[in-house]
Amino acid sequence: MTSTATDQPTFSLHVTEQEGAKVFHLTGRLMDQQQADHLMEVLDANLKNNEGVNVILDMGQLLYMNSTGLNIMISVLTRTRKAGGQVLLAAISHGVRQLFVVTKLDTVFPILDTVELALAKLRA
Numbered sequence: 841m842t843s844t845a846t847d848q849p850t851f852s853l854h855v856t857e858q859e860g861a862k863v864f865h866l867t868g869r870l871m872d873q874q875q876a877d878h879l880m881e882v883l884d885a886n887l888k889n890n891e892g893v894n895v896i897l898d899m900g901q902l903l904y905m906n907s908t909g910l911n912i913m914i915s916v917l918t919r920t921r922k923a924g925g926q927v928l929l930a931a932i933s934h935g936v937r938q939l940f941v942v943t944k945l946d947t948v949f950p951i952l953d954t955v956e957l958a959l960a961k962l963r964a
Contacts, residue, residue, distance in 0.1 A: 851875040855886055859959050861894040862886045867901040870909035879912055883919060892924040896958045900931030905939060917949065926950075928958040 851868040864883070870876070887893055895916065917927045929951045932940070940946040952958040 851878075853879060853882060855882060858896075858955070859963070861896050861959060861962055863896045863898055863955060865898045865901065869904040870902060870912065871904065871906050872908060876908055876912040876915075880915060880919075883916055887919060887923045887925070890923070893920070894925045894962050895920045895927045896955055896962075897927065897929050898931055898955050899929055899933065899936060900955075902933065902936055905936050910939065910943060910945065913945070913949070926962065928952060928961060930955045930958040 851866070851870050853864055853866050856863045856865065864879075866879075870879070883895070886895075897913070897916065913929075920927045927949065929940075929949050931954055932951055937946070937951065940949065940951065950958075950961065952961060
């Protein structure tokens with residue numbers, strides 16, 4: 841049996857708090873505006889009344905992202921910085937990392953191998 845795009849996991853996320861940072865655990869495929877809007881709603885809810893909140897995007901289970909996903913990453917960065925916080929990316933798969941390299945966004949976002957390393961960077 842062959843696999844099709846519809847067989848692939850849809851996008852989901854959940855948020856945890858670790859050492860004062862909000863960690864967004866992204867799973868599946870970030871590809872459309874509805875998914876992007878959901879991510880922004882969750883981000884806004886977590887930034888509300890929290891000046892200086894740092895955000896770690898755990899992308900270890902994010903299998904695919906297209907230009908919509910990249911636009912959302914830039915929006916996350918902009919909104920978090922306006923609120924006085926930082927955004928770090930963690931555990932990016934090779935394919936998704938290549939997207940950041942090709943677009944040169946790897947020079948804008950700190951990219952770390954694990955969530956634990958991202959937390960250590962925030963502590964430093």
